[in-house]
Amino acid sequence: MARPRIDRAEADAVLQELRRRRDEDDCENFYHYELDAEQRLKNLFWADIDSRLDYLFHGDVVVFDTTYRTNKYGMPFVPFVGLSHHRTPAFFGCGIISDQSLDSYVWLLRAFLMSTYQDRPKSVITDGGDAVAAAVKIVFPESNHRICSWHVEQAVEEHLRGSSIRNEFRSLMCDACSPAAFEERWYGFMAKHRTAGNQRWLDAMYGKRELWAAAFVHDKFFLGMASDQRTECLATRLHTGLHGGMSLPDLLRHADACADGLRRGSAALDAEADRSRVELTTGHRYLEERAARWFTPANFYLLREEIKMIDSFEVVEATARGHPTFGKKAYTVVFRQRRGVLFHVECSGSGDVVRCSCRKMEREGLPCRHILCVMRHTNSSRIPDCCALRRMRRRGDAKSERLDEMEELGRQVFDLASEDAQEFKEIKEFLESWLEDRNAGLRGSGGAVAVVDSNTADDADSVTPATKKTKLIEG
Template identity: 25%
Template sequence: MKIIYNRKKCKHHLLDFNGEHNHDLHAPICVHLLRSQRNITESQAVEVDLAYDAGLTQKKAFDLFGVKSGGREHVGFLPLDKKNYLRTKRERGLQFGEVGSLLMSFKNQALQDPSFFNAFQLDNEEQITNIFWADGRMHMDYKLFGDIVTFDTTFATNKDHRPLGVFIGFNHYREQVIFGASLLYDETQSSFDWVFNTFLEARKFKKPITLFTDQDIAMGNAIRVVMPDVRHSLCTFHIMQNAIKHLGNLMKDDSCFLSDFKALMFEFEDVTQFEKEWEALLKNYKVRGNSWLERTYALKEKWARCYMKTTITLGVRSTQLSESMNAKLKKSLKSKLDIPTFFKLFAMVVSEKRYREVEAEYNAKEKMPRVKVSCLPLLKQAGKIYTPKIFELFKKQWEKSLLALVGNKQDKGRLEEYLIVSCDEEGEYVVTHDEENATLPCSCREFEMVGILCGHALKVLDVLGVKYIPETYILKRWTRGARDGCALEDDGLDIHRNEGLDLSDRYRELWPDVVRLAHKACEVKDGYLLYKSRMKELDK
């Protein structure tokens, strides 16, 4: 086709036209591959976004479109178009740079969640170095379960390779709960100082009772400065790994060094016995003067069982909570992610963890624990008030009480002291009964550390003829009603999303109804025709 432009008349004129094709036509089966026939509609764009948010790979997402459309040729676009769409959208989202986009993202979260908290640290050139954030649910979880916190850092979750630090605890179902997260510039003491201070600021300076970390020196120094009254404990798993790293030469062949060292961490409850066994370890393996062992021994109050008896741990001895979370993050997040995309996918991982509590809640109400000895009111009571995992821990202590014997009883005024010995464990334990104050402390300090009555105390309750767990020894954080009465934050703000929904939110709300109605309409021909005609009317 030839066109000329007449300048005098200011008009275009068709000069020549040849209606025959000057190239071979594509077969009808290939038409959908032509660029002119490919287009991502607005509705498809929303589905592409949702598939990306769900973490589907490019191939899996496109396969899903193909199944829904009745074949890849009916989708209307190619995988390359989908990839270009996502790249263009990401570039548009970064038009103000990563930092600007991050600030906009935090601003939107604050509008949706009034309790959302975020903070930045700037360097001398006013560049962001460290970032901390926590949403309303994290605040509420910390209020309920923030007595024991683990903190660990991981790498390779974003393209800047910034260390990701996550504050984690566990709820009444012993499922992970996240209290806050931070992206650090580095792992120096100044960065940790800022993160710990900011964490406490977000919590209105309510401190945890015990904080577990690895053996990072900078982290330990920061805790000592920022939270001197918090009990800092070391992860036993990291200590074991460091022992293998520094003393691997002692673990060859049939050496028992690792098992002997492990016993020092977990087995000895008496300080004198621990010190005796430590000396035996140094002598037997000829490691006296080893610098790593000397540094580790100097911190024995943070890892040895006999010194941890005065520490509230709730059964935690390592940063395993943080490590399992970090493993999940590394699996879900890729190192090539920009910061805003990283935050989006991090929120998805957090949501997945929270859903575990929903499942645990459902299972707890669907499956009440079976009590084989149905005539025991103590176990019946425990089954009703404790969550399933805590009930199993309590039942183990009750089984221990069956093997326990009262070796001696002494009356000391208003106090009664019971000497308890067991058939399956060494040592003697003293349980003191104070009837006036309704207390029953045991020298093993199981309740003080874990929050569950020990078998020794349960034996004394049985001797006293007490058939129910005293209210004093029912820790609310372990009960099924741990969240009761805590729907509001301290400032009275409800933790929920605002009513203002964006395009993706509206799509998610409408889509289930659309699918349900379409399925129902297709069951009969008249329904199908009615649905199709009404959809055409709505489309207009």
């Protein structure tokens, strides 16, 4: 089929608008396009400054789906999305390509990479087309890659007949067994269920098994999206409302409206999180309270499920390795109901690296119950910074972070000082003296204290996009 020819007037109108946005609105608004031999628009990608900044925060996992061709040219409309700190869609940019060839996909991914300041995502989730997979391997060779489970499910429904066969295939897809165990189970499945009608599809799926089977993707960083269909939901809003009569300017307006809606929703969730006070329901009050203060509600509720499970585990062994200060401490954690189920947690002496053999932190970006069990064992209520990723947390609040550190330090000091009457008296007198001096200083200034919010001190109109980018990168 011949490549659809984009109307020159439509292409000129869209390129002129994108150029105006870059020249008049914000120089960091990005667009890139390619013309064919007849000087007609062939491929196009664009991302405004907000999309680019959102990527700096949330671009560790990128999802894009090239299967939607709902416009009058029959061209793939490809939004790039991710998971925000509220676990809602974040918009990173959008592309339109003339065909589904390898060259077009490579061009699209390279254009996207240009918009991200050459910052490659840790992981990529796609619709599973062979040309897409090849393009990801070329442009993002070091990124984890998997196929969206929704697309695999659609193929399962199409090529396998019978619910029992489908369920057996789904177990191959979802069970986190070893690669060797997968191979054994796969050949058993093929021996029972291969037919002339499904053999070609099964052979193709086996060829790309590392992109969909949990045996190969389970331990990789996909923010918990490696075994469910939430990836499809991320892009749904961008695809809802598309229809076969849409022109190129229509698609631009559609993407703008969707992106604005997603950002307004995220801002509303930020404001709601600032106001919300979650009910503490576990027996680990300090840990739960700290988690509620640091993480957005969506991530806190996931973490609280891990906190609830702490009492089902206990530390049975703790050993020190290497240098007594800078070396590592290793803990063996056992499941009380099945004493033979062991997990191994390793912490660096400085506390900046914490790992568990279950690898939940590496997969989902949230600490597991075994790490939390070790925290209880060591009487620590402060979740290590390495287990509290910035992308999972509430908007930056320096006061809250300082308060967290003071509470943790104070709890340790007060616990020790309360055991000795003289130390208790000294600490109490010091705090009373500090408060008296502090209050006297406030009275001397007439009771007025100048408070500068580092997030709002600069005039918003005077902060350039480059400055915004620098602030975000520096964190």
